[in-house]
Amino acid sequence: MRLPDAIERVLLDEETIAAQVRQLAAQIDADYGDPDDLVLVGVLKGAFIFLADLARHLTVPHHVDFIALSSYNRGTVSTGSVRLIMDTRVNVTGRQVLVVEDILDTGYTLDYLIRTFRARKPASLHTCVLISKPERRQVEVPVDYLGFEIPDVWVVGYGLDYADRFRTLPYIGVLKREVSVRRVAEEDGTAG
């Protein structure tokens, strides 16, 4: 397989991801039994591929909803403030909510989502995250279903992007360090 120039190596290949997504779906099926009020909330844009695959493996009845957020960034450094762009369609009060996220990094976004949903008094609230980078964590957030823990490298593919690129690679790859470093320099206004 020929990799794009900006990709250093494949971290998680298609088969590895698919097997883990099936495993997560089996756990969720086992834990929820036969709910009549489960709603999966996918966080746009990154989670849509993970959600599409996860949902197809689930046998528990559920609805799918989406939420869109953006963070107030200073360069590539997240300030921790999150802006809600589009809320869920369904009112989650009294329902079982499972938040589906592609990546858990600083934890700011997921923490915001948990606090937002908790205030709406759902019947239950859980989180399902494909990728976690524990080294990057600024705020502790509970993860109920976790796909993979990875080191602090810039990963793309399977929903994850770098400046909106590489989002739809079928595998998760590591971006070459010189690519992500150049980007940080540009955003900080320190690039030559």
Place this chain on the structure above:
Amino acid sequence: MGLRDDVARVLISEKALQARVAELGQAINATYSDEDRPLLVCVLKGAFVFLADLARHLKMRHEMDFMEISSYGATTVSSGVVRILLDLEQNVEGRHVLIVEDIVDSGCTLDYITRNLRTRRPASLRVCTLLSKPSRREIDVPLDFVGFEVPDEFVVGYGLDFAEEYRNLPFIGILKERVYQGSE
């Protein structure tokens, strides 16, 4: 009772869907180059499963964006006017836009979306839909990539829902009449 028990029959199997989605991916690959950097516009919620599979076949540089719409109610059906709940993050002026839809039925909503996006002056605007029901068409909207033409049946699965259920079936099935009659 599983969701599958509500399906009268499978119209398009998972295997047939996957093969056709790969073909659509190749057709799109042949249409755009890296320099075109097309913007794929996904109309939520129905198209997200199709898009997730389709986009993984694309070879050229591309970006994605999402729109979520809701209808204003029965009175606007024929005009296709919808409320945009989530607009595109990207400015599409001068961009090559490819709208990705799950199904084109009357064509009214798609016609409205294309007219709306055209006012933003994209460099090109094309439409890719997984399913088309030509017998239901009220407005003729040009479709550039079509997965399957289907008869006027109540289809669910692969993103398509009935009352928010069945979206996650990995195939396209025809819903049993008792299911949708029973709810009215």
